[in-house]
Amino acid sequence: MTGLEFEKPVRDLQEKIAELKNFTTSSDVDLSDEIDKLEQRLKKLEDDIYNSMTPWDRVQMARHPNRPTTLDYIPYLFEGFFELHGDRSYGDDAAIVAGVAKYHGQPVTVIGHQRGRDTKENIQRTFGMPHPEGYRKALRLMKQAEKFNRPIICLIDTKGAYPGKAAEERGQSEAIARNIFEMAGLTVPIICIVIGEGGSGGALALGVGDRLFMLENSTYSVISPEGAAALLWKDASLAKRAAETMKITAPDLRALGIVDEIVPEVRGGAHRNAEQQAALIDQVLLPAVQELKSKTHEELVDQRYEKYKRIGGYAEQEAGLKE
Numbered sequence: 001m002t003g004l005e006f007e008k009p010v011r012d013l014q015e016k017i018a019e020l021k022n023f024t025t026s027s028d029v030d031l032s033d034e035i036d037k038l039e040q041r042l043k044k045l046e047d048d049i050y051n052s053m054t055p056w057d058r059v060q061m062a063r064h065p066n067r068p069t070t071l072d073y074i075p076y077l078f079e080g081f082f083e084l085h086g087d088r089s090y091g092d093d094a095a096i097v098a099g100v101a102k103y104h105g106q107p108v109t110v111i112g113h114q115r116g117r118d119t120k121e122n123i124q125r126t127f128g129m130p131h132p133e134g135y136r137k138a139l140r141l142m143k144q145a146e147k148f149n150r151p152i153i154c155l156i157d158t159k160g161a162y163p164g165k166a167a168e169e170r171g172q173s174e175a176i177a178r179n180i181f182e183m184a185g186l187t188v189p190i191i192c193i194v195i196g197e198g199g200s201g202g203a204l205a206l207g208v209g210d211r212l213f214m215l216e217n218s219t220y221s222v223i224s225p226e227g228a229a230a231l232l233w234k235d236a237s238l239a240k241r242a243a244e245t246m247k248i249t250a251p252d253l254r255a256l257g258i259v260d261e262i263v264p265e266v267r268g269g270a271h272r273n274a275e276q277q278a279a280l281i282d283q284v285l286l287p288a289v290q291e292l293k294s295k296t297h298e299e300l301v302d303q304r305y306e307k308y309k310r311i312g313g314y315a316e317q318e319a320g321l322k323e
Contacts, residue, residue, distance in 0.1 A: 006057045007049065013041065021035060058218075058219060068195065068271060068278075070157065078101035082099050083098065094126075097114045098110065098111040098137055100150070104289075108150050109141050110153050112156070113155065113202075128157060130202060131164075142179075150188060154209065156195065156207055159202070175205070183209065188300070189288075189289065189295070191209055191210065191288050192207050192212045193212075194212070194218040198219060199221065199224060208304075213261050214262055225240070
């Protein structure tokens with residue numbers, strides 16, 4: 001199991017327990033009391049570490065190489081998923097997975113970012129960073145969902161849109177802006193769930209909806225901590241400091257009123273058990289789908305407008321004039 005820097009004390013204690021268990025198995029020495037004490041220490045240590053994670057710890061967790069992806073969650077959440085391809089204009093983008101499925105018997109459209117599990121697949125999927133044709137594929141399926149009155153469920157997990165020359169030449173900025181514009185006015189329920197990294201416009205292009213949920217250890221921001229540190233202090237190595245100040249974690253964004261609900265994660269991160277994590281997502285997703293399905297088209301659009309209108313704020317203060 002791949003471990004993160006802040007989890008090292010947990011890993012060290014786990015290894016010690018495993019050594020004692022192996023020694024007990026291969027000898028006549030009974031170390032069960034010592035093992036029980038260490039396991040109690042381990043539980044307390046995990047409580048201390050996972051209940052007091054810093055923003056940078058959560059950034060690392062969101063980037064965990066084994067963190068479940070869109071395709072990992074789909075079999076646990078949906079039935080009969082049928083993937084659709086292409087933007088009907090240029091080509092297909094493997095960095096976005098999109099298709100139709102049933103969710104608790106209800107037809108839905110599922111769209112999500114998809115990164116690879118190894119180097120070969122990451123190259124194929126451009127590390128989960130979509131090209132314009134990916135966003136146009138997503139919009140095509142959103143329009144199709146509106147035509148057939150299907151709720152849209154978006155799973156967000158990207159460092160950002162692909163920054164290459166070819167993507168810019170094919171209209172990257174326009175594709176992102178078009179998605180944001182169109183999603184604001186769609187007349188079917190849209191539920192967006194940040195399952196890993198939600199980076200920049202690449203995430204926003206799937207992030208306009210009636211409900212925005214975030215997994216407990218996911219992040220959502222206009223720029224990466226490294227990018228922010230490079231801009232603010234001309235030093236990308238200060239990413240940890242940037243993460244502390246950017247308010248990019250689920251608890252921060254919930255407090256700011258941007259996120260509607262935080263989805264709890266499996267102890268130690270979603271990568272520990274994708275099936276169990278999917279069940280935790282389902283507990284939040286199902287009530288939202290049921291609630292939003294009861295609303296009229298006009299109510300959905302009006303309430304979505306009000307939702308985004310409420311984000312942010314300012315204070316008025318009369319300026320005193322000095323003579």
